[in-house]
Amino acid sequence: MPTILKEYRPPLEELSVIFHDDHLLVIDKPSGLLSVPGKSPDHADCLMSRAQLAYPDALLVHRLDMETSGVFIMAKSKQAQRHLGFQFENRNTQKTYVARVWGHLADNEGQVDLPLICDWPNRPKQMIDKVNGKQAITDWSAIERSYLAPDQLPVTRVELRPKTGRSHQLRVHMLALGHPILGDQLYAEGEALASAGRLQLHAESLTVMHPAEKQFVTFHAPCPF
Numbered sequence: 001m002p003t004i005l006k007e008y009r010p011p012l013e014e015l016s017v018i019f020h021d022d023h024l025l026v027i028d029k030p031s032g033l034l035s036v037p038g039k040s041p042d043h044a045d046c047l048m049s050r051a052q053l054a055y056p057d058a059l060l061v062h063r064l065d066m067e068t069s070g071v072f073i074m075a076k077s078k079q080a081q082r083h084l085g086f087q088f089e090n091r092n093t094q095k096t097y098v099a100r101v102w103g104h105l106a107d108n109e110g111q112v113d114l115p116l117i118c119d120w121p122n123r124p125k126q127m128i129d130k131v132n133g134k135q136a137i138t139d140w141s142a143i144e145r146s147y148l149a150p151d152q153l154p155v156t157r158v159e160l161r162p163k164t165g166r167s168h169q170l171r172v173h174m175l176a177l178g179h180p181i182l183g184d185q186l187y188a189e190g191e192a193l194a195s196a197g198r199l200q201l202h203a204e205s206l207t208v209m210h211p212a213e214k215q216f217v218t219f220h221a222p223c224p225f
Helices: 047-054 079-090 169-176 192-193
Strands: 018-022 022-029 069-075 094-102 109-113 116-118 126-128 136-149 153-162 201-209 216-220
Touching: 018 109, 018 216, 022 047, 047 069, 069 079, 094 169, 116 169, 126 169, 136 169, 153 169
Parallel strands: 069 201
Antiparallel strands: 018 022, 022 069, 094 153, 094 201, 109 136, 116 126, 136 153, 201 216
8 A cells, every 4th residue: 555645735835936037947846845746636736837827838857755845947948848858867967955864973974875666565655675776876964963952852964965866865865874854754753753844855956057058057945944
């Protein structure tokens, strides 16, 4: 049976546009909003449908998990969509995420190189499979170690730099280190789950080559936690 998640209640605030021109639309995606419509009619409200109300020519390029916030880029022409899609497919983009994870990481930096595959009986969860999984690589750096009041629970703020773009990659890789992301409904348990009201994962920056100007541009969205 698939994993049962809580009722879908998308945030009501208007989308925050970071940048737009004739080729790109960049949005600061809020946590709790689907990137694309779900199969259920109750899941029709999503970032793509909201964006296309204001920008009818906006086209999908990539996705973020529903509970992940941050930089989300869309194309405004088929040519730009192909150009950006090629960059994502060939790993020519640079993505930086910020997360808060359970516990204090022993090291200051490292790399997780563990292949992932869908945990089909428990979908949408993913799992590590060194035989059949697809390559997934994440570089990480510890930014700050602190304690959550009032119980002084240990947490670490980390910067995550995925080299691949597998589904739930950052969430599963942090879990594999023994440090699940706070507030993660799928992979965290106990105090790690209860210690945050939302998934503490945010896409802070994204660098792509502008499809028309042929120069690299970087877009930022400030971390809300």
